[in-house]
Amino acid sequence: MAETYDFLFKFLVIGSAGTGKSCLLHQFIENKFKQDSNHTIGVEFGSRVVNVGGKTVKLQIWDTAGQERFRSVTRSYYRGAAGALLVYDITSRETYNSLTNWLTDARTLASPNIVVILCGNKKDLDSEREVTFLEASRFAQENELMFLETSALTGENVEEAFLKCARTILNKIDSGELDPERMGSGIQYGDASLRQLRQPRGTQAQSRQQCGC
Numbered sequence: 001m002a003e004t005y006d007f008l009f010k011f012l013v014i015g016s017a018g019t020g021k022s023c024l025l026h027q028f029i030e031n032k033f034k035q036d037s038n039h040t041i042g043v044e045f046g047s048r049v050v051n052v053g054g055k056t057v058k059l060q061i062w063d064t065a066g067q068e069r070f071r072s073v074t075r076s077y078y079r080g081a082a083g084a085l086l087v088y089d090i091t092s093r094e095t096y097n098s099l100t101n102w103l104t105d106a107r108t109l110a111s112p113n114i115v116v117i118l119c120g121n122k123k124d125l126d127s128e129r130e131v132t133f134l135e136a137s138r139f140a141q142e143n144e145l146m147f148l149e150t151s152a153l154t155g156e157n158v159e160e161a162f163l164k165c166a167r168t169i170l171n172k173i174d175s176g177e178l179d180p181e182r183m184g185s186g187i188q189y190g191d192a193s194l195r196q197l198r199q200p201r202g203t204q205a206q207s208r209q210q211c212g213c
């Protein structure tokens with residue numbers, strides 16, 4: 001059966017090599033930890049349909065390589081992304097120190113309006129922590145990012161990170177701050193929305209009454 005959804009959002013997963021980007025995507029899509037994850041070569045792709053605030057949203061997710069040698073390839077995938085998970089590893093200060101560069105790339109190459117959630121991954125390795133929650137929260141606040149600590153290993157906050165980002169984009173569509181019809185918005189209407197849009201207004205109200213929504 002064909003998938004129907006209200007919106008399609010283009011998402012990126014970015015951040016330094018080895019922070020757990022591919023494992024986060026795998027946990028979100030497959031609901032399990034990806035054992036023996038190798039460095040990503042270029043980009044990998046995954047998608048999942050989620051329900052957010054009564055809307056069905058297809059997330060089209062591009063998992064990019066963190067290694068410098070793939071930078072020119074991965075940058076070409078940024079264009080028009082609506083949302084991004086910006087990932088660092090809480091046990092590696094080096095990956096935290098690179099966040100500003102990743103963020104600048106996202107805002108210049110994807111869109112200045114890109115909705116970004118900062119993910120401090122490997123939350124399960126608290127004893128090896130090099131970056132405190134408080135420090136990263138401040139960074140997030142200063143840079144207008146949402147923030148969560150996640151674990152691709154246990155699954156903690158993984159679903160939340162993707163859903164929080166999607167929810168924020170939907171809220172911005174509702175408030176008019178984001179326009180899905182703008183070129184390069186990273187947002188597309190799905191079949192379900194298009195059907196509604198194509199219905200004359202009277203019929204829309206009528207069908208809403210009929211379904212009681």
Ligand SMILES: Nc1nc2c(ncn2[C@@H]2O[C@H](COP(=O)(O)OP(=O)(O)OP(=O)(O)O)[C@@H](O)[C@H]2O)c(=O)[nH]1
Nearest residue numbers: 017018019020021022023037039040066122152153
């Ligand atoms: N303990 C723990 N290990 C993790 C977690 N997430 C990922 N790892 C491990 O970290 C290593 C790197 O994970 P990847 O997902 O391949 O990292 P990546 O960010 O995709 O790396 P690149 O593709 O090179 O950019 C692997 O050995 C994973 O097993 C986590 O939440 N907790």
Ligand SMILES: [Mg+2]
Nearest residue numbers: 021022039040
């Ligand atoms: Mg990877």
